[in-house]
Amino acid sequence: MRNNRFFSLIASRLKNRRLWKPCRATVSHGLAIGMFFAMMLPLPFQSFVAAFFAIRSRVNVPFAMLAVWVSNPLTNVPLALMQEQLGGFMRQSMHVPMPSFLDVSGTFPYTDIQCNAANFVLGMLVSGVLASMLAYPLVHLISLWLPHHLPAKRDDAIRGVKKPVSDVPA
Numbered sequence: 001m002r003n004n005r006f007f008s009l010i011a012s013r014l015k016n017r018r019l020w021k022p023c024r025a026t027v028s029h030g031l032a033i034g035m036f037f038a039m040m041l042p043l044p045f046q047s048f049v050a051a052f053f054a055i056r057s058r059v060n061v062p063f064a065m066l067a068v069w070v071s072n073p074l075t076n077v078p079l080a081l082m083q084e085q086l087g088g089f090m091r092q093s094m095h096v097p098m099p100s101f102l103d104v105s106g107t108f109p110y111t112d113i114q115c116n117a118a119n120f121v122l123g124m125l126v127s128g129v130l131a132s133m134l135a136y137p138l139v140h141l142i143s144l145w146l147p148h149h150l151p152a153k154r155d156d157a158i159r160g161v162k163k164p165v166s167d168v169p170a
Contacts (some may be wrong), residue, residue, distance in 0.1 A: 034067025
């Protein structure tokens with residue numbers, strides 16, 4: 001990878017162990033990045049985009065890439081319909097302005113359901129932000145239930161060392 005012109009830019013960062021070892025901070029940030037890009041339905045190669053942003057942010061890459069698979073071929077249609085409904089609700093109740101070129105209606109692919117592009121784009125962005133915001137408390141709640149499986153700090157995850165409970169000698 002070092003010899004390839006494209007990969008040489010990220011090869012040194014990929015060797016960083018902090019990107020691969022889980023701890024609460026890196027997992028919650030990686031999951032947030034992955035959940036945001038999971039909600040961006042028409043984006044091809046979502047895993048690679050999430051991995052790129054996880055590498056740039058120096059957070060957990062595997063969790064960012066795995067979280068993207070929330071939107072898969074089985075969940076794409078229900079997610080898109082939910083996003084279009086969410087966008088429509090926000091535009092009607094909160095009067096969110098959208099560009100006029102997006103205000104185009106059509107049928108949803110493979111169905112007879114009417115959909116508005118502006119509603120879909122707004123719902124997609126809002127659901128991405130909400131899903132990424134829910135990732136933080138979710139990771140911290142799971143780490144409360146399973147404290148030994150997810151270290152609190154990056155240094156503990158890299159060294160594999162558990163900190164003593166107290167520094168007071170017995």
